[in-house]
Amino acid sequence: MPLKDILVHLDATPRCATRLQLAVALARQHDAHLIGLHVVDTVLPVMALADGGGGGALLGDLIEQLRQEGLAAAAGVEAEFRETLRREAINGEWRLVEGSLPDTMALHARYADLAVLSQRDPDDAASGAGLAVEQVLFAGGRPVLMVPYAGTFETIGRRVLVGWNASRESARAVADALPILAAAERVTILAVTAAAVATPQGEEPGADIALHLARHGVPATVLHMTAAGLPDAEVLLNQASEQAADLIVVGAYGHSRLREWALGGVTRTLLQSMTVPVLLSH
Template identity: 45%
Template sequence: MALKDLLVVVDDTDAAAARIDAAAQLAARTDGHITGLYPVVPLTLPGYVEAELPDEVRAMQRGYTESQTAKAEALFADAVRRNGLTDRSEWRVLYGHPTDSAALHGRYADVVVVGQADPHRDRDRPIALPQDLVFECGRPLLVVPYAGTFPHIGERVLVAWNGSREAARAVADAMPILTAAKRVVVMAVNPKAGPAGIGDEPGADIAKHLSRHGCRVEATHIVTDQIDPGDTLLNTVADESCDLLVMGAYGRSRLREQVLGGMTRYMLEHMTVPVLMSH
């Protein structure tokens, strides 16, 4: 599958500009089409308050929404123009909850570009949450960190491999990026042994599969009980100067991850580079 149709979820956060830029440069690399989706959350008030709301206040609300929408559209239009995508772009404004809107429209895209949730954000302003969207949209997510800029995505890629269905799905979804990458490193952290494990040479099988697609790939693994597996991956990202991490999402239930912790939750909280994840 080629990445010919990208959807980027745009919001009012400070991180939106870097996210749009990341999506636009990926669309330009893949000669794809990019759609910017700006969900507007209607202000919901109790009926008795709504009935008494002065017309001046309603006008102020409309004016604020129009102003924020125009700012977001300008960011999108600028990124599209700089990346030569003016004739391969679309801007959509949709009223509704951001996660629901992104899930619906994301089903008609090859990949959905969404932002990591900033823990310091205004909780009264809903955003599209990747931990919900990865279940709802049925498409891979490219989650862009809320801090930093990412001028290059997919040149040096780390694949987190554990032999799971979710990891296999992520590798397949990322194949157009992996085949074009300058270097791909497959890493297994604390790989399982035995018949249900991933072999005597962890990562070798998936590396062979990737090499048959023309990927410049190598496999490695590490066994440690001194460092959290998530930190091990992020350390490797830094050591290898990777600009993208590919991984499966929620190999066990979301409830178990919330209670016990897990790799997906850890990465959504601590990512330092964009993460392409699939469920």
């Protein structure tokens, strides 16, 4: 299935321009409809600022002040988005919604083929895009393209590295990324296995999924590596650097422990340490 609608989270942070640039590039490449979603979320700021000592009227005033500030900021973001659509000749639409950012993003992601968000900037507590990733990943039902909070990215999807371990999640990621893989110049399947552990990948890890992709007209090179004490996520990031990959495709893992959505180790490391955009599916 081709990418026909792409949802991009827009806000007033400096990284919004990079996120929009990548979303525009994908929309142009796939002739997709681009949806710019801006969420005026007063929930998290109020929770952080409220002292818990009552004062309903004061809290109401604070919420309204934050709301008006959010709507004012949204006007500038909307103007830039519409100008980008005009300049790039991209079909799209602007959506302004008031509500919880994670829940709103997950809801709107269900009606798009791909959701584009930013990695959370650890030095920017006000950046809300990264806060929504778990909700969108595990409740949105759609793949998520995460854009690193630092760096510039001239291309996306030309040189793709696929992290493969024959799991349900990695199979879902490959299927969701198929339109991007089909347009790529180079696709590499990376299968990382432990030397003494049996895997469901057969005698040649990665060969079966490469054959599946070949039937879809996607030639792929298989790279099988034996773990040498490094976590799988670090091996994946190292290979992305060595191969100058401009996109990583990987399954997202979650466990219901300690909190509603607890990320698996590989997913958590990628979200914290990514150096190139990462497409995740659950």
